[in-house]
Amino acid sequence: MIRPTALALILGAFALSGCKEDTHVSNKGPAPMSATECALEILTPLIGQDKSALDAFDLPAGTRIIPPGRMVTKDFRPERTNIDLDATGRIIRVWCG
Template sequence: MHKTTLALILAVTALAACEPVAVQPVTPPAAADECGAAGYQGLIGQPRTALSAMNFPLGTRVIGPEDMVTADFRPDRLNIEYGPNGRITKVSCF
């Protein structure tokens, strides 16, 4: 009886090994631009004072080198960062 059970288990295992497995290719997530940062990349290198003449989406943050900001991630929030020299260094969504 044990030989029959063992043979059956081996047969089922062998058949299961032959079953094709559907493998979907892994694609990296596209870089999201939910806040529209791509349209503001021209600000990089400009003085921070250039921002005063512009209108930005509600919730936009202007972040200085020593400014504290919340750590919550909101991909729809525009963030404009400037360095110690007063020039804009980064425009991104977070």
């Protein structure tokens, strides 16, 4: 007979074995982006280009594309990618937070 504690550990391990974090959000674009990291290094080369350049990427969840005058929250999330645009729709800044 299996002890209740051993049974609980076995069932818990079995339940967790199906849990896997999907860190690769993108399946297109130059390189996969992680859902848990800011995409600063990948997107910084796009500065100066039209926002349509972002169409080549599946951006990580929570990415903010910020046109001029748009209000955004000030909560700091280091994994969040922010992309500032100018009035013509050009990318002027990529930052994390």
